[in-house]
Amino acid sequence: MAGLTWIKLNLDMFDNKKIKQIRKMPGGNDMVLFWVMLLTLAGKSNSQGYILFTENIAYTPEMLANEFDMELNTVKMALELFSRFNMISVKEETIVITGWSEHQNIEGMERAKVLANERVKRHRENKKKLLEAAQGETCSADCNVTETLQKPLSNGCETDIKKIDIRSKIEDIKKDRLKDTRNELNLIEHAYYNTFYRQMTPVYVKNTLDILHKGDYTELIIHAINLTKLRTEQQKKEKGFKYTLSILESWINKGYKNPEDVQRNEGELKTGTDSSNIPAAYKPFEFE
Structure with a gap:
């Protein structure tokens, strides 16, 4: 995966009501730190907000605890809270940052597009x-x-x-x-x-x-x-x-x-078999 070198963070991030609520909870500062580290990991993965260890292996809570040197209970509690606050979602057993486009390094993504063909190859x-x-059918x-x-x-x-x-x-x-x-x-x-x-x-x-x-x-x-x-x-x-x-x-x-x-x-609605459909944009990331 061709990772990004930096991501964008809003200057008023710590004024956000969700972040404030998280910080007031037991272990809240650790969970906010985990959130920022999770965003940087999504940038390294460079897969539209998916938190990936490799192109085909998703991070598990245990792997994230080891990666960030945090207690597993803190990681699990943070992930559950982030999901409830609609900060992340889970798709195909993979953690995804909701509305990743709000955090993307746009310039880096342009560079990543140049490397897309190599990744696909x-x-x-x-x-x-x-x-x-x-299909390795061995011959008898x-x-x-x-x-x-x-x-x-x-x-x-x-x-x-x-x-x-x-x-x-x-x-x-x-x-x-x-x-x-x-x-x-x-x-x-x-x-x-x-x-x-x-x-x-x-x-x-x-x-x-x-x-x-x-x-x-x-x-x-x-x-x-x-x-x-x-x-x-x-x-x-x-x-x-x-x-x-x-x-x-x-x-x-x-x-x-x-x-x-x-x-x-x-009588299914016609969907066609043309696979050239353009992916829909992700929902913008909003702390509301």
Whole structure:
């Protein structure tokens, strides 16, 4: 992750009523210090306010306590309080600073955009390794031998022998299948990022691959992701990828193969499978 070198803080931060309330609580000054440190960590993560240890690993309360050298109870109490005050939210089991745009280093973000392609390239290389590991079907001992075919001659004797390397043929098939799956996964990852504003975790990559192994569900998966975003906007309630997976499980159990099946049988609003939708802006950060 290409982290920022500094973040913005309002000069009247300590005059804010929420900060004042926090400071008056037992351990309040420690919690305010933790809040400022959390903002700097979000800047280092540079992932639109997500508090990330790596691109695919989110910070846990225990990790934050170790990172900031604070008591775990203080960290947990602060996170609970920040969530109640709408200073943070939890999305996909990841802590997110609410309205991070209020704290962003705009100039740094411009610089970070220049590095975006490099981050995406590294991410895709990591996903490639994960994909190959998930599809690493090891060949059994039988595949190390060759198959012998006997061609009958005109006199009926099987004397003309031709050997075919089975392992080579299997490897060719696996390469073609791997390439197709990788292309499908790239489309799904694009839709995922434009809906949840982050890269897929290894767990969700595996979940997605498990679905793709069942059949050609690429368009159905993207449709479910887009529908998740639509329902989040309509209901004003965050719905994560677990919600998407539950939709997919229901659809697949009903025998649906594509978005047309869904719309024909359930009359879902058309969301399309185009993953080029522009992410909506985050809600501005306000202490009210």
